[in-house]
Amino acid sequence: MSHFLKEHIQKIINPTNDEFEAIQSFFMKKRFRKRQFLIQEHQPVHEIFLIEKGIVKSSFIDTAGKEHILQFAASNWWISDFAGFFKQETSSLAVDCIEDAEVYAISYEDLNTLCAKVPAMEHFFRVKSNFGYVALQQRILSLMSKPAKERYEDFIKQYPGFIDHIPKQLIASYLGVSRETLSRLYL
Template identity: 55%
Template sequence: MTDFLRQHLEELIPLSEEEFTYIRPHFSVLKKRKHQFLIQEKQPVNHIYLVEQGCVKAYHTDPEGKEYILQFAMEHWWVSDFQAFFKRTEATIEVDCIEDATIWALSYDDMEKVCAALPKFEHFFRKKSNMGYVALQARILSLLNKNAQERYDQFATLYPQLLQRIPKQLIAAYLGVSRETLSRFNTR
């Protein structure tokens, strides 16, 4: 398992054995079952999560019970209620497992400690955050400028592996369409 974390970090920053030995104890590994929560609305958010194995979804449910999926996260993706995590407030979204999952958790305090001790770790998170902002902007523009079929086609092109793993009703909630609309698409 440690190889996964080191490999993931070294995609963006080189680490000496000493640096990785310092970083590793700040993470904890969680084993979660399908439908178990990482984050629940109105609860404190003390961790960000890195998915080693499995798939999770981050979403908001409106008062009528309609689910709006903000993000899926599979292997090598980070997920949390970032607003609540960084602002130290209660969660406004929920994160739960679509599949059984192995998750690496990093607390706010531990992240701050490691970033202060190792500037390259802060560089890692800056790069990850920047990539996340780029993806978020693309998603918002897609929602604003593309019709439902175009959004589906874009999703299928960007994340073909998710099409095989995620139930159609969840893909529909991510795209902002009904399950019936999704079933009418040319779903290659």
């Protein structure tokens, strides 16, 4: 039985041991190495991932070849190409490892079967999605209304545990500023 998975789920719901055994059976533990892809661009998106260890990012490569970081994820964060996953379309994002990672993966079919079988998990994923929505809304307001220095401060608040593990040029890409602008923000 995975203590990590159980503790993660118990932050929102409190399944019985039997329910938890059922829940766990829908997840597959996977390991990825630094720079390895969980999802490549223009491919079907089969799974969403809960990170147990390591650091993973999702990013978008624009037509000029520039990488824009959408999200970082470390322990207890979920990551995927959610648009591709929920619409069951091919991915527009790439998802890859900044550090070696251990994750729990669940497929689209299994997610829906699990929610139908264990209604508390439907509640779990609704709450998770609501808070994910709210975090993205904050990000949009930050992008629209705040100068780079305040966006950097918001970023530090949002990723307190693992900011030191993320290369500076990736933080700059997340914030939408140059590496040089980011250096000035540290002073």
